[in-house]
Amino acid sequence: MKPKVAAAGGGEKGRSVDPSLPRFKCQECHRALVVVGVESFPDRLPAHANSGMHASSVQGSIMGASRMDSSYVVLSKQNKSQSPGIPPRPPTAAAARHVEPNQSTRAIEGSYIMLPPAAASIYKTSASEGGGAHLPPPSPNSTSPSPGNNSGFHSSVTVLKRAFEIASSQTQVEQPLCLECMRVLSDKMDKEIEDVNTDIKAYDVCLQRLEQESYNILSETDFNKEKQKIEEEEKKLKAAIEEAEKQYSEVTSEMKKLETKSKEFEELEERYWHEFNSFQFQLTSHQEERDAVLAKIEVSQVHLELLKRTNVLNDAFYISHDGVIGTINNFRLGRLPNVQVEWDEINAAWGQAALLLHTMAQYFPKFKYRIKIHPMGSYPRVTDINNNTYELFGPVNLFWSTRFDKAMTWFLTCLQEFAEFAINLDKENNVPFDKSLKLPYKIDGDKVGTYTIFLSFNKLENWTKALKYMLCNLKWVLYWFIGNTSFAAPSASLYLAQSPK
Secondary structure, three states: OOOEEEEOOOOOOOOOOOOOOOEEEOOOOOOEEEEEOOOOOHHHOOHHHHHHHHHHHHHHHHHHHHOOOOOOOOOOHHHOOOOOOOOOOOOOHHHHHHOOOOOOOOOOOOOOOOOOHHHHHHHHHHHHHHOOOOOOOOOOOOOOOOHHHHHHHHHHHHHHHHHHHHHHHHHOOOOOOOHHHHHHHHHHHHHHHHHHHHHHHHHHHHHHHHHHOOOOOOOHHHHHHHHHHHHHHHHHHHHHHHHHHHHHHHHHHHHHHHHHHHHHHHHHHHHHHHHHHHHHHHHHHHHHHHHHHHHHHHHHHHHHHHHHOOOHHHHHOOEEEEOOEEEEOOEEEOOOOOOOOOHHHHHHHHHHHHHHHHHHHHHOOOOOOOOEEEOOOOOOEEEOOOOOEEEOOOOOOOOOOHHHHHHHHHHHHHHHHHHHHHHHHHHHOOOOHHHOOOOOOOEEOOEEOOEEOOOOOOOHHHHHHHHHHHHHHHHHHHHHHHHOOOOOOOOHHHOOOOOOO
16 A cells, blocks of 8 residues: 545545644645555564655655656665565566567666655665565555554655755645646646747747858958947947937026916916905905996986975875865965855965965076065965065955055065066076966956956955966976976876856
8 A cells, every 4th residue: 555645524434534644735736635554564574774765755655646657766786686575566467568579578777766865865765674564465454554653654744844844845736736737747748848939949040040041250450440430439329328418408407497387377367366255256246236226227317307306395286176256275266255265264275375475586596586485384474575464374364454465466476476477587598478478367457357356345256266277377387397497297187277156
């Protein structure tokens, strides 16, 4: 029985692996290996053959992975002859098949394993002492070393380790290896050998081609000239290299300056864009503010146009009539026998009329009344050219009201003066005659139209009509004032009827 290298996971078919057997690891795939068959030899050999047993076990453990039939040791010439204690190696079946009938059978002298000197030295001592080691077959039941041969077993493991170290140092391949890794390594080495042979053939072809080429051997003079020429060319190239390095340094310096300027420009650009964005933001804000102001201006202009078209004085001093009695701001001015109007209402109406006439006169600085009007609410007064003041409010005696009559007469005088001023102003402005101011009722002293404004010894109907005509003239003057001070002209429907009823 020969020692074998088996995987740790199992052994030979139908046989379990003893856990106490020495274990090794494949240095390629790192699988665990168990050396099987080594332990059966030490206990069957004599003491003087232990060293030979160790060697045979080492060789058997290494070559067992390659499925070799026998292992031999190269002995010295004097020991080549077969020792009496070692039987001859029987021929294998493969060898028997390859032997031709006419070929004589001879002793197998070439089946040797050439170990390195370090490993072969193990066997020289044992061969000189007692010859080769006879390896009798172990008994079928021997699967582990006996207790009495533990020293031989441990020495066999030590020899195996040493043999693996020697094999690793000689082959440049870490040992031990399993069968699969050995096949892969063998294929790889075959491929490398094939590549090396291909390179050798290519080198041979190149060498033959080189040997076939003809070349001229230069003389010493030509060699010196060629050498001098090459040296000059070398100097030129060195000078060119120095010039290129100088230019490179200049270009590098220029590049650094340009990079510095580029960084400065980038900073300037960044600052510019920041300022640009800030300016754009401010511009947008100003534009929005401008648009808001323009919108307000537009609204204000629309409102102004609306105000220009608004008859302010006409709204503030609305003159109309209530039947025969004229009204101003809904205050009746006058009374009838059958319509008794309180004097408080009549006084308020006279106060509104006095305020209107005074307001229109104040608008024209060049115009001055000869008679001064004092609008004092419901108690207006009038001062004549002699600084005599008369009350333009009641109640008064219907049969003796001289001061009240004079106050109403002076009021008519002021109204006539303002109308004459308006007519003269139209003439100065070349206003056509048909568009100039014309009072609907002529004022002559104390009369308006054909009715006197006196209350004393007068009928209430006539006095009321005179007051109504006076208010009608005042409204025409108001419309003229509005038209000449950029106010919208009133529609014709707002005028009172000119013909008395």
